[in-house]
Amino acid sequence: MGIPGSGLAKGLAVTLRTMTRRSHTAQYPDAQPELPPRTRGVIGLFEENCTVCMLCARECPDWCIYIDSHKETVPPAAPGGRERSRNVLDRFAIDFALCMYCGICIEVCPFDALFWSPEFEYAEEDIRDLTHERDKLREWMWTVPAPSALDPAAEEPKEIGAARKAAEKLAAAEAKAAEEAKNAGANDGTNGAAS
Ligand code: SF4
Ligand code: SF4
Numbered sequence: 001m002g003i004p005g006s007g008l009a010k011g012l013a014v015t016l017r018t019m020t021r022r023s024h025t026a027q028y029p030d031a032q033p034e035l036p037p038r039t040r041g042v043i044g045l046f047e048e049n050c051t052v053c054m055l056c057a058r059e060c061p062d063w064c065i066y067i068d069s070h071k072e073t074v075p076p077a078a079p080g081g082r083e084r085s086r087n088v089l090d091r092f093a094i095d096f097a098l099c100m101y102c103g104i105c106i107e108v109c110p111f112d113a114l115f116w117s118p119e120f121e122y123a124e125e126d127i128r129d130l131t132h133e134r135d136k137l138r139e140w141m142w143t144v145p146a147p148s149a150l151d152p153a154a155e156e157p158k159e160i161g162a163a164r165k166a167a168e169k170l171a172a173a174e175a176k177a178a179e180e181a182k183n184a185g186a187n188d189g190t191n192g193a194a195s
Contacts, residue, residue, distance in 0.1 A: 037145050039118035040101045042132075043094055044140035049113035052087035056105035056114060064098035065105060066091060066131075094137060096122070097130040117143040 026033060035041075057065040068091035074084045106114045117140045124130050132140075150157075 035118055035120075037118060038116065039120070040103060040116050041118045041120035042096065042116075042122060042140050042143075043099075043106065043137065044115045044117045044142075044144045045092055045134060045137035046113050046115065046141055047089065047092070047134060047138055049111045050089060050092065051111055051113075052089050053110065055108050055110065059104050059108045061102060061104065062098045062100055064095040066093045066095070089134070092134040092137060093131050095131040097127050115141065115144040117141075118145065119143045 052067060052069040054067060057063075057067050067089070069087045069089050071085045072088050074086055076083055103116065106116060119140060122130075122132075
């Protein structure tokens with residue numbers, strides 16, 4: 001059995017030790033938290049990129065992405081071609097009361113239509129208001145941070161390499177054509193002087 005009152009003394013010692021330390025409590029909302037730029041706050045939808053492929057809704061473990069669409073017939077690109085059909089988005093909504101912020105929907109989207117925004121201040125008094133429809137998801141896009149810069153040692157993106165090669169080829173062809181035109185002009189001058 002320990003000395004009577006030793007427990008109390010230990011407790012007071014802990015109190016005294018922690019009393020002098022700096023507090024970690026942040027007085028939110030007066031003090032805003034310093035969050036990493038890639039914080040998973042809310043999901044933004046870049047509607048123009050969405051092809052209604054349904055991959056995000058199928059892969060979401062919580063089944064909290066709701067998508068409705070209809071098909072539209074698009075006239076052929078060239079006369080005599082075949083008509084094509086495409087999906088048109090009618091509804092895109094995410095229920096943030098169910099979402100567990102796993103990010104699977106963003107990872108699987110093949111068309112870069114979903115993005116993380118660090119915004120987190122969207123608490124609601126009515127849980128139904130946590131279902132964000134497409135307009136609200138579109139608004140979140142304005143709060144998505146710009147992509148981070150490429151690693152200077154990274155391999156050049158294939159698209160940039162292909163564009164550079166095409167530009168170099170075009171410039172070489174133009175230079176060759178200009179040279180040929182110059183030579184043809186010089187030859188004409190020589191022939192004219194001889195005759
Ligand atoms: S973050 Fe996860 S849970 Fe939330 S909508 Fe996307 S896939 Fe579903
Ligand atoms: S995965 Fe991307 S493109 Fe497909 S429905 Fe979802 S947001 Fe749209």
